[in-house]
Amino acid sequence: xxxxxxxxxxxxxxxxxxxxxxxxxxxxxxxxxxxxxxxxxxxxxxxxxxxxxxxxxxxxxxxxxxxxxxxxxxxxxxxxxxxxxxxxxxxxxxxxxxxxxxxxxxxxxxxxxxxxxxxxxxxxxxxxxxxxxxxxxxxxxxxxxxxxx
Amino acid sequence: xxxxxxxxxxxxxxxxxxxxxxxxxxxxxxxxxxxxxxxxxxxxxxxxxxxxxxxxxxxxxxxxxxxxxxxxxxxxxxxxxxxxxxxxxxxxxxxxxxxxxxxxxxxxxxxxxxxxxxxxxxxxxxxxxxxxxxxxxxxxxxxxxxxxx
Numbered sequence: 001x002x003x004x005x006x007x008x009x010x011x012x013x014x015x016x017x018x019x020x021x022x023x024x025x026x027x028x029x030x031x032x033x034x035x036x037x038x039x040x041x042x043x044x045x046x047x048x049x050x051x052x053x054x055x056x057x058x059x060x061x062x063x064x065x066x067x068x069x070x071x072x073x074x075x076x077x078x079x080x081x082x083x084x085x086x087x088x089x090x091x092x093x094x095x096x097x098x099x100x101x102x103x104x105x106x107x108x109x110x111x112x113x114x115x116x117x118x119x120x121x122x123x124x125x126x127x128x129x130x131x132x133x134x135x136x137x138x139x140x141x142x143x144x145x146x147x148x149x
Numbered sequence: 150x151x152x153x154x155x156x157x158x159x160x161x162x163x164x165x166x167x168x169x170x171x172x173x174x175x176x177x178x179x180x181x182x183x184x185x186x187x188x189x190x191x192x193x194x195x196x197x198x199x200x201x202x203x204x205x206x207x208x209x210x211x212x213x214x215x216x217x218x219x220x221x222x223x224x225x226x227x228x229x230x231x232x233x234x235x236x237x238x239x240x241x242x243x244x245x246x247x248x249x250x251x252x253x254x255x256x257x258x259x260x261x262x263x264x265x266x267x268x269x270x271x272x273x274x275x276x277x278x279x280x281x282x283x284x285x286x287x288x289x290x291x292x293x294x295x296x297x298x
Contacts, residue, residue, distance in 0.1 A: 002263040021224050021231065025174035025181045031216030032174045032181060036224075036233045067180030075170050075185075077294045080261045082170065084185045112229045112282050114151040133261050145226045 007130030012085045017041045018146035022072040028055045040109040045124045049109045049117040057119040060093040081134025087125035094120040156279030161234045166190045167295035171221040189258040194273045198258045198266040206268040209242040230283025236274035243269040
């Protein structure tokens with residue numbers, strides 16, 4: 001028997017905070033895009049480091065406050081189950097030098113990708129939701145990786 | 150030394166065809182959403198089965214031709230590398246009964262989630278791109294799961 005349940009706010013936050021890679025969706029000039037990105041969570045915001053020339057940087061720079069969506073998930077192909085968490089809210093470029101320094105000190109987004117990713121983009125979520133497919137498992141307990149610091 | 154390379158069209162297609170779960174991004178009434186979904190690929194289209202009441206069904210029904218983005222990826226947390234493929238194009242509801250029957254016969258999208266997912270949504274891509282992070286591996290050769298039929 002398949003089942004789908006909503007994750008509570010605490011589990012959504014835990015899973016989001018532990019993550020390393022998520023996907024950000026935003027509206028570019030020619031429609032929606034989804035980009036996988038490294039990220040970190042600080043307070044009620046998702047932080048992403050990007051190239052100054054990226055489409056995401058352009059949206060944050062030229063359309064501050066534009067709504068975006070960010071998603072992380074965990075998939076178990078063997079048992080056909082999984083979880084996902086989605087954060088939605090306005091995006092902006094983080095420009096305050098003190099905030100950037102504090103972010104670097106406390107919880108920097110660490111990128112796998114190359115390049116001088118000098119632009120930090122912040123999504124302050126107004127909605128945080130999640131769901132879980134399948135029974136007999138706990139996505140928080142059974143997560144097979146996590147960011148430790 | 151980190152590196153990022155573009156995947157060629159053949160690799161993008163292979164990785165997309167082998168996949169089981171991807172994420173579709175679309176513009177709902179209140180901004181972008183990202184939903185993880187099971188899917189299948191037939192010809193140059195991504196096919197997704199959804200609930201008649203879902204936000205995705207609503208977009209396909211009420212705004213046929215609206216641009217959407219679909220993404221699949223593979224992440225290797227241990228080695229901090231990964232690949233992703235993105236298909237972009239207009240979305241529509243598949244309503245032709247013969248096309249639905251043919252899809253069921255040839256390559257049905259099989260869902261992990263419960264519910265009567267009677268609506269089939271089709272994304273005929275106009276753009277298919279992908280990228281790969283890290284050297285010394287081949288995302289097509291090293292993929293650790295794939296749809297076989």
